[in-house]
Amino acid sequence: MISVSVDEAALMEIYREEVQKKLDKANKDLVLWDTSELKRRVCMSWNTIQENFFYDPRFPKHKIGCKWYYPAKEAEAFLLIWFEEQRLAGKKRRSLA
Numbered sequence: 001m002i003s004v005s006v007d008e009a010a011l012m013e014i015y016r017e018e019v020q021k022k023l024d025k026a027n028k029d030l031v032l033w034d035t036s037e038l039k040r041r042v043c044m045s046w047n048t049i050q051e052n053f054f055y056d057p058r059f060p061k062h063k064i065g066c067k068w069y070y071p072a073k074e075a076e077a078f079l080l081i082w083f084e085e086q087r088l089a090g091k092k093r094r095s096l097a
């Protein structure tokens with residue numbers, strides 16, 4: 001008789017690592033985001049995006065036909081800076097109160 005034992009925790013960790021690798025690869029494969037992808041990435045509605053950073057001249061965007069596209073790497077870099085600015089501005093407002 002053959003008996004096989006599996007460490008379920010180790011198996012789950014391997015599974016998570018492989019899923020993360022696939023997600024990372026999928027993220028790297030995108031060169032451009034469309035508006036739906038931008039909304040998904042920042043977890044904001046279109047109105048919130050427009051009110052907060054869409055019109056910032058630093059935000060990279062290109063309109064092709066009637067559709068907006070955003071260079072993935074540049075948009076991500078901008079968003080990381082913008083989010084940090086928002087965090088620091090919030091701290092500053094709280095310290096003044």
